[in-house]
Amino acid sequence: MPDRTAGSPVGKESPEHARKRKQEYSNSLVESVKYWQGDDKIPTDIEKVKGTLKDVSGLGESFDLVFREMTFAGRKFGYFFVSGFAKDNIMQIVLARLSMLDEKQISADALRAFFDLYIPHIQVELMTSMSQTINKVFQGYSVFYIEQESTSIVLDTRNYPARGPDEPSLEKVVRGARDGFNETLLTNVALVRRRVRDPGLKVEIMQVGRRTQTDVSILYIDDIADIRLVESIRKKIQAVDVYGLPLADKQLEEAIIQKGWNPYPLVRYSERPDVVADHLLDGSVVILVDTSPSVMIMPTTFFDLCQHAEENRQTAFMGTYLRWIRFLGIFASLFLLPLWLLLVIEPGLKPAYLQILGPQETGKLPLLLQFVLAEFGVDLMRMASIHTPAPLATAMTLVAAILLGEIAVKTGVFVYEVILYMAFAAVGMFATPSYELALANRIVRLILLFAVAFFKVHGLIIGITIYIIVLTLHRSYNSSYLWPFIPFNAKAMFNIFVRQPVLNNKDRPSLNKPKDRTKMRNKQK
Template sequence: MTDKDKQTNELDDSAPHALFSRVEKNIAYIETALGNSTDLVIRHIQLNKTKCAVLFIDGLVDKHTVQNFLMEALMLEMPKRRVSVTTLYNTIKDASLPIGELEEVKQFKDLFSRLLSGETLLLLDEETSALAASTKGWRDRGVQETNSESVIRGPKEAFTETLRTNTALVRRKIKDPKLRIDGKVIGRVTQTEIAVIYVDGLADESVVEEVHSRLDAIDIDGVLESGYLEEYIEDAHFSPFPTVYYSERPDAIAGGLLEGKVAIITDGTPNVLLVPALFVNFLQSSEDYYQRYDIGTFIRLLRLLSFCVALFMPSLYIAFTTFHQEMIPPSLLISLAAQREGVPFPAFVEALLMEFTFEILREAGVRLPKAVGSAVSIVGALVLGESAVQAGLVSPAMVIVVALTAISSFVFPSYNMAIPIRMLRFLFMILAATFGLYGIILGLIALIIHMCSLKSFGSPYMSPFAPLTTKDQKDVLVRFPHWGLFSRPSTQAKNNQGRTSHSSRGGQS
C-alpha cells in the first residue's frame, strides 16, 4: 500500500491534501514547494473585489493563450455588480473563460502535476478549489522527417518528443472510434505521461491487461526514454534478442495496431513501443507494404540472407580456413592461401581485430559531431582497407568478409535486431576458432532453442515458424499482395481475424 502511494507522488509526504482557503497561504505554499523557482509566474489580480492569483510556469504555457483567452477574459468580462466568491467562481468556471479544457483542482498533488505540465492555475481567495486551464504550449521540434527509419516510398513523418502530438499522429492514421488511448503516469520524480494505445476488438484483451499490469508494477524515479519501460516490461530480460519492438514511424505503429498489437507512447521520446513483438517483425519494414509485393518479398528474403551473413560470415570464414580447408574450392583455397602468406596473426585474431576496429569506428561515428565525421571515415577507410592490407596486418579476403558483414548488419529495418547479431557474432567467432563448423552448428542449435523458448506478451517469439502456422506464412518471408493478406496474424488478433473480402480485388481474376 505504501509502495503504491509512493509511486503515485513523491511529494505526498510533505504536501497537505487539500487546498487552503486563503489565496496567500496557497501561494506561499506553492512557492515554498517549488523552492521559489524563477520560472514560476504569479500574477495577482482582483476580480470583483476578490483577491485572485494566476499561476503558470514560464516556458511550458502558450503565452498567447494565457494572454488572449485567460487574462483578457478575466479582466474584461467579470460581473460588474458585487457577487459572492462562489458565484464568481462558478461564473468563471462555467461562462467566462473561452478555453477548451478547464478543470477543478482541489488537491495540491493534482495542482502541482497540472502546474508543472503547463496548465495555468487560477486561485481565488476563500475558495478551496482552483481552476486549471489547459494552456500547454512549449517549443517542440515539430513533426519532422524520420532520421533512423527512412523509406523511399511511404510517409516521411516521424513521432516527436511530445506525447499529444504522437497520439494525434496515430489517430490521424486510424480514425476508428474503437482506437483506445489509455493514460498513465510513471516515474516518481519525472511524472512521465504514458499512453497505451490499442484498437478495441482487434487487440487481445489479455495482452492489453498484461501491458497495463506490467506498466503499473513499475516503480522508478524517472522515465526519460521508452527504453526504461522496455527493460521493465520485456519478457526475456537476459536474452540478447529484443522482445519489444519500437519505431518512430507512425505508419509502422498504426500497422502494428491493425494487427492487434498494443503501442506504448512515452512522453519525451519519439520511440514508440509495440508489443507483442515477434522475431519476424524486426526483419520487416513498413515499406514492404508500400512497394509492390514482388519486390517486397525479394527484399524480405534478402534481409534474411543478410541476417545470416551478418551473424555467420566471419565465423564461417574462420571455420573454413582453419579447420575445413577441404571444403573450399581449390582455386579459392589457393587464392586465400596466397593472401594469408605473411599475415602474422591466426585467422581468428585477424577477424577479431578487424571486427573490433569496425565496432570502434561505428561507435565513434554515431557519437561524433558532424563536423568531425568525415575525418573518422577517412581514418576508418585506412584502418579497415587497403592500408591495413598493405601493412601486412590482415589479408584482403578478411577485409571483404568484415566489410560484407558490416554492410549486412545495416540491412535490418530495426536497429535493435542488429544489436544481438553484433554481439553473437563474436560468440560464434570464438566457437568457430575452437571447434570449427562443429562449434558453429552447436551454437546455432543453442541459438535456435533459445529463440524458440522466448515469448513476447504471450506470443511465441518465433511464430509463425515455431509453432508453424501455415495461414500466417503469407506475410512473413513472402509478402502476399494486399488482397491476399486476408487475415491478421493469428497469434495476436485472436478475436477479429478478417481483413479483406475476396470480392474487393479489381482487375481480372
C-alpha cells in the same frame, strides 16, 4: 530520498523552518505536500497556497515558475504556471475576460460562475488536490487558486518546445510519407489518429516516475486487440515504481519487460506513424512515451524485426525481392564469418567449386584475433561517426578506410579476405531494419566465431543449436519469439517470405490473438 525540489521562501527563513526543511524525507509529491501543510487539500487562503508552493515546488528560487496574484470581481486569485510551457495568447484571452467582470455579476457560487461562464477555454477542469495541481503545472497546465475556495481551476495551456515531424533517419523510404514522430506525445498521437480514423482507437494516458511524472500512453483498437494483452501491459506500467523516466521509452521497456541479459529485443521500435498504424490494425498494442520519438510495438517476433516499410511501398513482386535480399543480408551478418572461418580451418570441408575460398597469406595475427579486432574496429567507427560533427565526417571516413584499413593490410596485420568478409557482414548488419536486432546479431556472430575457432564443426553446430533454443525460449508476452517458424505456421511463414498483395492479405496475424481475425470481408452475392 530528500526532496531537492523544495525551494526556500523568499526573504529570511526562520530557524524552525530551515530545520524542518533539512529534515524532510519525501518519496512523492503527495508526501511532500502533506509534510508541509498536513494534508493534500487546497488551502482557502492564497498566502497559504503561496507558502506551500514555495516549500514544495521551489517558487521564488526557480525563475521560470510564476505566481501572479490578481483580483477579479472582488475575489483574490493566484495564477500559477511555468513560463516556458504557457501559451501566452490563451492566457491573455482568459485574463482579459476576467478583468472585465464586476462584483455584481458574480453569484454566490463564485467558483461555478468562473468555471461555467467566464473562462472561455475548452480544456478546463476542477481539482481539489494540491499535489495534483502542482503536478499539472509541471506538465504545462496553468492553475487558478481562488480565495475562500478549496477547489482550483486548471487550464490546458501547454506549449511544449518541439521540432517538426521530420522523416526518421533509421526508417527512410524511397516513396512514402516523410513525417515521423517527434518528442511531443500529443503530436505523436495526432499523427496516428490521422491515419486511423476509427472510433475504436483508444488512447489511454498515465504518469510514470515519482519525480519525472512522465506521460505514457497506450494505444490499441478495442474491437481488434486482445483485451488480456492490453490489461497485462496496463497493469505492468501502473506497477512501475521508479524515481523517473528521463530516458523515456528504453527505461520503461526495461521496467515492464524482464528479459535478463538476453540481448534480443522484445519490442519493436518505430518512428513512422504509418508503420504504427499498420500494426494497430493488425491487433498490436502501441506504447508512446513523452519526450521520445520512438514508439514501442508489442508483441513482436524475430521476423517482425526483419521487415521494413519500404517493402510495402513497392509492388508485391519487388517487395518480396527486397525482403529476400534483406533476409540474405541478415543471414550473412550472422553466419558468413563463422562459416568462412570453419572452411579455412577445415579445408577438407570445402567442395571443389569453393577452393578459391581461404587466405593466400595467413598474416601476422591469428584469424580469430583479426576478426575480433575488425569487429571492434567497426564498432569504434560506428560510435565515432555518431559523435563526429558533420563537417568532419568525410575526414573521419578517410582515416578509417585508408589509414586504418589499407595500411593494416599492407603491414600484414590483416589479410584481405578478413576485411572483405567483415565488410559483407557489416553491410548485412546495416541492412537489418531493427538497430537493436543488428546489435544482438553481432554478439551472436562473435560467439559463433569463438565456437568455431575452438571446437570447429562441433562448435558451429552446437552454437547454432543453442542459438535457436535460446530464441525459442525467449517469449514476447507469452508469444513465441520465432513464430511462425516455431511453432510452425505454414501460411504465416509464407507471408513472411512473400509480401502479399493488399487484397490477398485477408487475415490478421494469429500471434496477436485479435478479437477479429478477418481483415477483408467476403463480398455478399
